[in-house]
Amino acid sequence: DTAVSQTPKYLVTQMGNDKSIKCEQNLGHDTMYWYKQDSKKFLKIMFSYNNKELIINETVPNRFSPKSPDKAHLNLHINSLELGDSAVYFCASSRTSGATLNSYNEQFFGPGTRLTVL
């Protein structure tokens, strides 16, 4: 059983298209995340949801919209794709958000979705 799964694994699309990446976790965790890893391999957090509530929203273009239908799913929708959106996108989850005193934040990552915009 895969703990954190993402679909699709690879996504090749044209500039200007709209696409979605899906993420599901079966760990019973409350918090989920989206990260972007660009060609320089830096991993940057984009969004975090805790119990379907947005708690982290980094400086990400409005074209990116996360959606959490329930706490086991966090999908990423991207409008009007641009060349610079090409990257590997990782979903992750953790038991808690780590935002409360003395709580830590062990995150479990999915396998990644490699997005290529042509």
Next chain:
Amino acid sequence: DAKTTQPPSMDCAEGRAANLPCNHSTISGNEYVYWYRQIHSQGPQYIIHGLKNNETNEMASLIITEDRKSSTLILPHATLRDTAVYYCIVGDYKLSFGAGTTVTVRA
């Protein structure tokens, strides 16, 4: 905005211990030290975390200095499968990954 400094790369002989240093001189009192690793093309994998005390689990040991300004991750018996980028992260609820240390384990 990574708050840690790590060497960009290091080599290790298979079967030997690998000691990975990390400086985090601006760490605040409630921030944990986390170590993750990323094996080529895979998602990052949690290794260990600590606050003040040294920690050990089945994967590694974490030694944190008394002033908490630096730490060392120890892989006791490195194998070829331990070749990866190792990230030292300090934070509370938001993890910021830096460039990490590329560790190459050689036979």
